[in-house]
Amino acid sequence: MREKDTNNHDQVSHYHWQYTPGRKGEVIARWVHEIAARRNEVQVELVDLKDFNLPYLGETVSEELEPRNQARHQAWSEKIDGFDAYVFVTPEYNHAPSGVLKNAIDHLYREWNNKAASFVGYGYMGGARAVEHLRLVMGELQIADVKGQVGISLTADFEDYSAFRPRPHQEDAVNTMLDQLIAWGGALQTLRTGNAGRCDQLAYK
Numbered sequence: 001m002r003e004k005d006t007n008n009h010d011q012v013s014h015y016h017w018q019y020t021p022g023r024k025g026e027v028i029a030r031w032v033h034e035i036a037a038r039r040n041e042v043q044v045e046l047v048d049l050k051d052f053n054l055p056y057l058g059e060t061v062s063e064e065l066e067p068r069n070q071a072r073h074q075a076w077s078e079k080i081d082g083f084d085a086y087v088f089v090t091p092e093y094n095h096a097p098s099g100v101l102k103n104a105i106d107h108l109y110r111e112w113n114n115k116a117a118s119f120v121g122y123g124y125m126g127g128a129r130a131v132e133h134l135r136l137v138m139g140e141l142q143i144a145d146v147k148g149q150v151g152i153s154l155t156a157d158f159e160d161y162s163a164f165r166p167r168p169h170q171e172d173a174v175n176t177m178l179d180q181l182i183a184w185g186g187a188l189q190t191l192r193t194g195n196a197g198r199c200d201q202l203a204y205k
């Protein structure tokens with residue numbers, strides 16, 4: 001879905017999650033997407049990492065497979081470059097985000113620069129520790145992460161650990177988060193004009 005804004009703003013929220021069989025992330029990401037899609041100020045798109053099937057970064061493959069991996073990387077780059085803002089939907093694995101999400105993030109750099117981000121974590125403690133990890137990563141990518149976040153509990157927001165029944169306050173939490181994300185995603189457009197401050201190369205310091 002694309003932006004309804006007529007001032008050439010291309011402000012888009014999108015969602016990532018990982019891809020284990022029976023993953024809970026899918027129903028959570030769709031729920032966030034539906035809430036965001038009801039808002040008029042932005043266009044939103046749901047991005048599923050499963051569709052990109054990215055190789056492990058730096059993975060050595062045969063010459064035959066290399067073009068396939070490059071094509072996947074390119075598709076991912078183009079997808080991410082087109083957005084102004086992101087909602088990362090992440091499970092908590094050993095107090096961190098999923099390796100699949102981290103790998104997808106690490107594939108790119110410039111595409112992330114001067115964008116805004118927010119987070120929906122899920123786990124036994126609402127994925128809070130996974131989100132804290134991601135917040136550390138955002139600084140290095142020059143992504144501005146907003147304060148608002150959503151923590152989905154695998155016990156309190158799921159019935160019998162299977163049917164997703166978010167508690168009523170969770171939708172308010174999503175909207176508060178989106179208010180902040182949309183504001184920052186729009187404000188940072190000025191910086192992105194002419195690619196000011198965006199890095200073509202990684203500069204480790």
Ligand SMILES: Cc1cc2nc3c(=O)[nH]c(=O)nc-3n(C[C@H](O)[C@H](O)[C@H](O)COP(=O)(O)O)c2cc1C
Nearest residue numbers: 020022023024025091092093094095122123124125
């Ligand atoms: C290897 C592994 C580590 C996990 N570590 C945590 C954890 O540290 N904290 C937590 O709240 N849940 C943890 N979980 C539970 C997952 O967050 C939960 O299974 C979640 O539903 C996984 O996301 P998915 O269903 O979208 O694949 C872990 C699960 C696995 C398989």
